[in-house]
Amino acid sequence: MQGKPSAAAASIVEWMVGAALHSKPSEETFAQLVEALRNHGIPIDRAFFAHPTLHPLYHGAAFEWTPATGLTRETYGGDVDAPHDILARSPVRHVIVNEVTRFRRRLSGPGAMLDFPLLEDFAAEGLTDYLLLAVRFDGFRTTADDDLKGRSGMVCSFATKRPEGFTDEEIETLDWLRKPLAIVVKIADQRQVALSLAECYIGKEAGPLVLGGAIRRGDFATTRAVVWLSDLRSSTELAMSLPREEFVSTINEFFDCTAGAVEEEEGEPLSFIGDAALAIFPIERLGEAGARAAALRAASRAAEASEEMNNRRRARGKAPLAWGLALHAGELGYGNLGSPTRHSWSVIGPVVNETARLEGITKLIGEPVVASRAFVEGLESAADWRAMGAFPLEGVPRAFEVFAPPARICAREDAA
Incomplete structure (x- = not known):
């Protein structure tokens, strides 16, 4: 001036x-x-x-x-x-x-x-x-x-x-x-x-909370949500066999299909753990039925996107990618964990640990999508879901009832 x-x-x-x-x-x-x-x-x-x-x-x-x-x-x-x-x-x-x-x-x-x-x-x-x-x-x-x-x-x-x-x-x-x-x-x-x-880096719901002052270690709140955990199969073999740039590109393309579908359906990706994506569909915002419906729409959207991805891979002479998905519902805590000067916005609680263990059942029974009773009971179509039995989960004191959807949301691993 x-x-x-x-x-x-x-x-x-x-x-x-x-x-x-x-x-x-x-x-x-x-x-x-x-x-x-x-x-x-x-x-x-x-x-x-x-x-x-x-x-x-x-x-x-x-x-x-x-x-x-x-x-x-x-x-x-x-x-x-x-x-x-x-x-x-x-x-x-x-x-x-x-x-x-x-x-x-x-x-x-x-x-x-x-x-x-x-x-x-x-x-x-x-x-x-x-x-x-x-x-x-x-x-x-x-x-x-x-x-x-x-x-x-x-x-x-x-x-x-x-x-x-x-x-x-x-x-x-x-x-x-x-x-x-x-x-x-x-x-x-x-x-x-x-x-x-x-x-x-934190999420569309958590980000504004942090900027609004929720920055102290121990700042925690409780909410109910549908919990999503999707995991890529054979990623260790991919990491060992691919150049680093190609491996990173492959993982990102997979997350485009899965976490991208979550975002499209108003879910909130929370963290990427190696080749796995942890996300929630908040019940407070979407409602009990709405959160479950959004998670199922995201699963269908992810399946369609991953099939398109695999068609592109086949055209390039690459093996298709297989993945598993677990859906659960319940109460969880979210907020700041970490050292005095380095925090991570995290979700904790039995429902989070159970979802991670539940996803492992997809490999055991060959069903790419599984869900807990807590998730299925909130669906209008609950009677159509297939009971796959009760399975022990590491760290969970009781056998866990597992259900599979009535129609295939993802292709079986052996069909990939």
Whole structure:
């Protein structure tokens, strides 16, 4: 920020500080900023801003505003090796690499300079003036573009269709607001990064609890849930016979089928233990019948996905993958366990241990899906499930009744 702000900038920046303090998403603040600028008489007909972030599925987010569409969002960089259109066709890359903070182009008239393909598009749409602003942040940015490595920040642009373009005072107002907007964006992004990482590493239900203050060792609560444990067969042999990269890719593809199905049906994957996935379907949120129905839908979805995966493997001359699944229901505890300074968000209780032991029965009886009486009794179709007998489970003082579904949810191991 340089010099004294205009009356419009001074009014808007006070509101932006409030937005930062009240945890508004950056895109909401940006959309409201554009409306505020228009209300102050600045004729904005297109606005855009983008910033990198830390997320397991993408490397940044971009937002475009027009009067017709309002604000639209696009994520970019899911494939780090694929350059994004924002950088390939617009002045954004030029501004970042050359550390330019203010870049302006007339798009019509004698002074027009259309030196980037995107500017040609804008001129064809009737835009007459274009202003691109940038603020660099400290921090590391991962990208396949060597010129952009280690660079992080925010870019925003404004364009108008007014025949004479922006006035000098309007340009100064927009430029003066560049750093306040960057501060709002950075604060909001740090909140979003914290939430994304918490949800990625802890879970979508546990993550917000931790960010909300449940961080002390011993912070525990009790809930009822359907418990899911799926386990890949012969993973030790796979690990010993495959190159590390191929083994990791295989395990991740398996988790796409199983844990991915859990997420699709509103379940919560809690942990990945080697080649096994532990998940819950909370009864408090889904209801007794709803949690069981969601778990069965997830099992069917996982079976379909794994069959598609195995067809791809067969086409490549690879052996299909077999797996087992156990379903149980009951009360469990969840919260923080660990050393004084290193915690893990965990679930504990007999129902968790029993589910792990129950999954081992799938190998013994050749049924890929098994369930406990506690799970089956809550189903409308309970009478259709096949009683497979009572089996001793390690560490469980009583024989455990095991049931198999009436229809095959997964292919038998010997059919794989």
